[in-house]
Amino acid sequence: MTTSIATKEELKARIEAGIPGASAEVHGDDGHHFEAVVVSPAFAGLSRIAQHRLVYDVFDGELGGRIHALALQTKAE
Amino acid sequence: MSDETQNPLRDAIEDAIRTNPVILFMKGTPEQPMCGFSARTAGALQALEAPFAAVDVLPDPRIRQELSALSNWPTIPQLFVNGELVGGCDIVTEMYESGELAQLLGVEQPDEAPQPAGAEAQAAPLSIENRLG
Numbered sequence: 001m002t003t004s005i006a007t008k009e010e011l012k013a014r015i016e017a018g019i020p021g022a023s024a025e026v027h028g029d030d031g032h033h034f035e036a037v038v039v040s041p042a043f044a045g046l047s048r049i050a051q052h053r054l055v056y057d058v059f060d061g062e063l064g065g066r067i068h069a070l071a072l073q074t075k076a077e
Numbered sequence: 078m079s080d081e082t083q084n085p086l087r088d089a090i091e092d093a094i095r096t097n098p099v100i101l102f103m104k105g106t107p108e109q110p111m112c113g114f115s116a117r118t119a120g121a122l123q124a125l126e127a128p129f130a131a132v133d134v135l136p137d138p139r140i141r142q143e144l145s146a147l148s149n150w151p152t153i154p155q156l157f158v159n160g161e162l163v164g165g166c167d168i169v170t171e172m173y174e175s176g177e178l179a180q181l182l183g184v185e186q187p188d189e190a191p192q193p194a195g196a197e198a199q200a201a202p203l204s205i206e207n208r209l210g
Contacts, residue, residue: 003144016191048168050152058207063151 005031006067011059018058018072032068037075044076051076087143094157096129099182102144103154107131114166118154121173127182158182 105111
């Protein structure tokens with residue numbers, strides 16, 4: 001998408017676009033380390049692993065690279 | 078499942094996950110973690126006094142590559158219990174605090190406030206007795 005520094009606004013927009021019904025609260029201002037709380041009905045009935053994978057999938061290949069770290073908390077509602 | 082079958086490193090990783098009931102892939106070692114997330118995850122296991130195997134992924138970048146390909150999980154650390162991926166730092170920390178991790182590992186949750194690292198500091202016994210006369 002872009003090779004520029006990541007922003008919390010970008011992460012929020014991409015999570016909310018990528019996961020049905022999701023609302024995300026993203027913190028982090030250094031361009032590399034972020035924290036996100038993501039709430040989506042799509043998480044209902046999924047294990048934590050599966051919930052986090054849905055979010056990781058939004059950033060396919062960028063985690064650990066352009067986005068160094070994304071601390072996650074996911075909730076179904 | 079194409080030409081990946083001839084992959085000794087992946088086989089070794091799979092074997093380690095299969096043969097160790099609790100295994101943590103991390104950056105550095107539990108004694109000397111090289112990343113805060115790995116430190117916190119190892120710290121949760123140590124706080125529960127749960128025996129676990131630890132693999133340092135730093136010496137060879139291919140370990141991390143193969144592990145992530147195998148587990149479909151992008152980041153390190155990764156904790157496996159009974160052959161299944163439990164999660165990374167966020168999930169393990171959340172499960173530690175809720176007591177689910179102790180339950181999963183079949184150990185007792187410590188009575189102290191759940192603080193994986195540094196909570197012992199104030200528990201040092203007072204060695205000075207109060208002698209008023």
